[in-house]
Amino acid sequence: MRDSMNSSQRNPSIVILDFGSQYSELIARRIRETEVYSIVVSYTVTAEQLSQMAPKGIILSGGPSSVYKESAPLCDPAIWDLKIPVLGVCYGMQVMVKQLGGIVEAAIGKAEYGKAPLEVDDPTALLTNVENGSTMWMSHGDSVKDLPFGFVRLAHTQNTPDAAIACHNRRFYGVQFHPEVVHSTFGMVMIRNFVHNICLCSPDWTTNTFIDEAISDVKRKVGNKRVLLALSGGVDSSTLAFLLKKAIGDQLTCMFIDQGFMRKGEPEFLMDYFHEKFHINVEYINARERFVSKLKGVCDPEIKRKIIGEEFIRVFEEESLRLGPFDYLAQGTLYPDVIESSGTNVDPQTGERIAVKIKSHHNVGGLPKDLQFKLVEPLRTLFKDEVRKVGRSLGLPEEIVCRHPFPGPGLAIRILGEVTHEKLNCLRDADFIVREEVAEAGLYHEIWQAFAVLLPVRSVGVMGDQRTYAWPIVVRCVSSEDGMTADWSRLPDSLLEKISNRIVNEVRGVNRVVLDITSKPPGTIEWE
Numbered sequence: 093m094r095d096s097m098n099s100s101q102r103n104p105s106i107v108i109l110d111f112g113s114q115y116s117e118l119i120a121r122r123i124r125e126t127e128v129y130s131i132v133v134s135y136t137v138t139a140e141q142l143s144q145m146a147p148k149g150i151i152l153s154g155g156p157s158s159v160y161k162e163s164a165p166l167c168d169p170a171i172w173d174l175k176i177p178v179l180g181v182c183y184g185m186q187v188m189v190k191q192l193g194g195i196v197e198a199a200i201g202k203a204e205y206g207k208a209p210l211e212v213d214d215p216t217a218l219l220t221n222v223e224n225g226s227t228m229w230m231s232h233g234d235s236v237k238d239l240p241f242g243f244v245r246l247a248h249t250q251n252t253p254d255a256a257i258a259c260h261n262r263r264f265y266g267v268q269f270h271p272e273v274v275h276s277t278f279g280m281v282m283i284r285n286f287v288h289n290i291c292l293c294s295p296d297w298t299t300n301t302f303i304d305e306a307i308s309d310v311k312r313k314v315g316n317k318r319v320l321l322a323l324s325g326g327v328d329s330s331t332l333a334f335l336l337k338k339a340i341g342d343q344l345t346c347m348f349i350d351q352g353f354m355r356k357g358e359p360e361f362l363m364d365y366f367h368e369k370f371h372i373n374v375e376y377i378n379a380r381e382r383f384v385s386k387l388k389g390v391c392d393p394e395i396k397r398k399i400i401g402e403e404f405i406r407v408f409e410e411e412s413l414r415l416g417p418f419d420y421l422a423q424g425t426l427y428p429d430v431i432e433s434s435g436t437n438v439d440p441q442t443g444e445r446i447a448v449k450i451k452s453h454h455n456v457g458g459l460p461k462d463l464q465f466k467l468v469e470p471l472r473t474l475f476k477d478e479v480r481k482v483g484r485s486l487g488l489p490e491e492i493v494c495r496h497p498f499p500g501p502g503l504a505i506r507i508l509g510e511v512t513h514e515k516l517n518c519l520r521d522a523d524f525i526v527r528e529e530v531a532e533a534g535l536y537h538e539i540w541q542a543f544a545v546l547l548p549v550r551s552v553g554v555m556g557d558q559r560t561y562a563w564p565i566v567v568r569c570v571s572s573e574d575g576m577t578a579d580w581s582r583l584p585d586s587l588l589e590k591i592s593n594r595i596v597n598e599v600r601g602v603n604r605v606v607l608d609i610t611s612k613p614p615g616t617i618e619w620e
């Protein structure tokens with residue numbers, strides 16, 4: 093059974109039955125936004141198990157199946173007699189209709205995917221304060237043909253007569269759209285209506301509650317055993333280090349492997365911050381020379397990534413044996429990583445997750461068989477912005493909380509072609525200027541990523557009376573929501589001028605600065 097926050101002892105206010113939707117955890121996250129505690133469980137949960145959890149409401153998630161197919165997943169029919177309010181979302185609504193005696197069929201010619209205006213027929217209960225004509229996000233190929241006995245229509249769209257339905261006296265509701273996605277403009281209003289007004293949940297679940305419960309979960313799980321954490325300096329592993337320090341103190345050892353590809357001043361900042369100021373055990377591993385020498389003569393970006401990943405594992409292995417033994421490996425896995433992750437196995441005896449792969453941030457493949465740890469992943473149900481909130485509450489500085497994303501192989505992939513110390517120094521200085529000037533202009537937080545790239549071609553320039561023959565630096569600044577798509581940032585000319593002047597004047601080996609004005613797609617954010 094999955095738990096959308098952690099395996100806390102408290103009873104959830106809302107239980108989400110997962111029918112295989114990619115949005116189940118997003119629903120849990122929206123419920124957290126209403127400050128209510130929820131958990132996600134498999135749709136196979138029994139009515140008896142649910143009664144023991146004593147939730148105030150149940151949500152049936154969407155899912156990829158068709159309820160009229162023979163093998164379609166349905167819920168325990170006894171759930172309908174628990175006298176608990178239920179909201180069915182998309183496939184979840186179709187489960188409700190089917191199990192309560194209505195009919196669902198293929199919406200031939202009437203399937204709806206994407207945005208649709210919602211025409212509200214009954215603006216009460218679930219749809220209180222939901223604006224007529226507001227956009228809802230549809231994604232369905234099946235539709236309700238006949239409502240079950242006792243149900244009424246709350247809203248329709250052009251293609252879907254029963255877009256929202258209710259059986260008011262049993263407090264059962266169904267929506268054919270996805271209120272949890274951002275495109276559904278009044279989706280949060282609906283979710284609040286259900287959670288607060290229909291289920292009468294009180295808003296008592298905050299970031300601090302999460303932290304307190306995560307700490308007691310970690311304590312319970314780890315006992316007096318030792319935990320190893322690979323600290324990268326990003327917001328996920330930094331937040332985790334703070335959380336674990338609070339939970340288990342000196343049983344935590346952080347390992348910071350300096351590959352030599354970090355940004356200017358970062359290794360020093362990290363050691364000073366974590367080790368000196370907050371007395372978190374951080375073992376600094378200087379592996380700079382090892383990594384650069386492994387990359388000698390290597391130009392292909394994929395081979396570079398592979399070499400860096402393999403070397404990381406080697407260093408990690410050697411150092412954890414030296415510093416160990418450790419029982420647990422802590423990872424700053426977030427929910428989006430969980431969706432992608434195929435790198436974990438479950439121990440058949442204990443049911444605990446075992447690491448066979450370090451988080452993709454480090455771009456590493458499998459850990460050797462004799463070096464497998466049990467996992468501690470207290471952030472695995474959270475989304476990035478929620479981790480930022482947790483980090484802030486734990487006292488992490490804005491500098492870390494709002495840090496721009498940075499690839500695991502770092503500057504090594506932002507130098508095209510062979511990586512050398514000379515190029516690394518050059519790029520580090522140029523990158524520092526880009527970020528410093530963007531911050532100085534007050535634009536750092538508006539930009540998703542601002543950085544420099546070094547191209548391994550030389551061109552002619554002139555400085556004073558001297559002819560130069562040096563590298564160009566590319567300035568890359570993009571805006572993005574999630575890194576999947578991006579647009580190039582329109583920076584003021586005066587800022588670009590300052591960046592360009594400073595780079596050519598202050599960075600040895602560079603005589604030209606160019607601006608990347610490609611969006612993603614067709615470009616990528618990084619150059620490699």
Ligand code: XMP
Nearest residue numbers: 452453455497498499500501575616617618
């Ligand atoms: P691209 O270049 O594919 O990058 O548009 C999308 C986002 O992913 C980041 N990125 C990485 N992050 N490890 C990471 O943790 C990596 O190896 C890696 N490679 C790219 C990139 O910075 C951008 O935010």
